[in-house]
């Protein structure tokens with residue numbers, strides 16, 4: 091039987107060992123000390139005295155092959171040809187020779203890749219695919235990310251936040267962007283518009299009916315053709331029916347807005363993991379720079395930076411000051427839409443408003 095290697099496994103996480111810098115592989119599990127000499131640089135020392143510096147740089151994530159080649163050439167020149175990408179699309183170079191650290195930083199900076207994203211900085215935004223790669227987005231999450239990171243450049247390259255700040259953007263409500271200290275998520279505000287001429291040919295109707303989390307979709311006969319209908323009183327405008335049934339169009343240039351959620355975190359360091367909560371809704375989906383989104387995010391970040399104690403994550407800060415103070419300090423309006431009054435909320439009140447299937 092052929093040996094199973096990372097090349098023969100077509101799903102799941104590949105084995106990282108073949109891609110690891112030789113000094114890291116040699117000292118796997120034997121690191122005794124680490125520090126953070128400056129923003130964007132981490133230092134690790136092993137039991138036997140081996141040392142590794144990790145230099146983290148921001149990228150635009152969706153890259154042409156010229157950029158990839160440039161990053162690869164820099165790896166060949168300084169890091170023995172080894173790199174890794176983080177979940178937030180930062181690129182990390184591992185260097186075993188201290189003398190190469192500063193030249194590597196200079197080369198990356200000269201080529202337009204900022205150094206930062208470590209410790210108590212604002213790291214790159216984990217963003218979803220947007221118009222380039224996904225078939226259901228209502229916006230371009232990657233474009234909104236670029237526009238926002240242009241404005242947060244200083245916070246990426248400096249460690250001036252109370253604790254690390256993780257952001258995410260998502261271009262549909264199904265939200266493959268995940269939890270974040272501040273999450274920017276599309277919010278549909280109108281039920282889907284159905285093209286009844288296409289439903290029978292394009293959609294597998296039972297699976298679309300089953301997909302709706304609030305049982306708002308029913309099979310129906312429209313103009314003599316098998317189709318679907320939506321009970322608009324029940325519909326929560328989640329958009330879950332649109333991927334399996336494109337004739338149920340939910341994206342709308344006016345009624346698909348952006349919403350901002352805060353206080354999510356996956357780590358259990360210092361405090362337990364938390365789900366993010368909605369704080370701003372109805373923000374215009376306004377490409378190509380989404381200025382209204384940037385304005386709200388910067389407002390929250392600035393208040394958090396000024397008001398939180400050292401090492402408080404955004405969720406810890408809100409927990410300490412309370413939600414009324416959060417809205418007071420940020421100046422964001424608290425509206426009836428912040429109250430979860432959905433009749434099925436008994437099972438979601440102490441969890442999240444994420445949609446489950």
Ligand code: SF4
Pocket residue numbers: 218219220224225226227228231260261262263264265266267
């Ligand atoms: S957030 Fe939604 S639209 Fe955007 S890439 Fe993920 S699944 Fe696609």
Ligand code: SF4
Pocket residue numbers: 281282301302303304305306307320324325326327328329330331332340
């Ligand atoms: S948008 Fe969501 S709630 Fe509304 S009909 Fe489609 S799946 Fe159901």
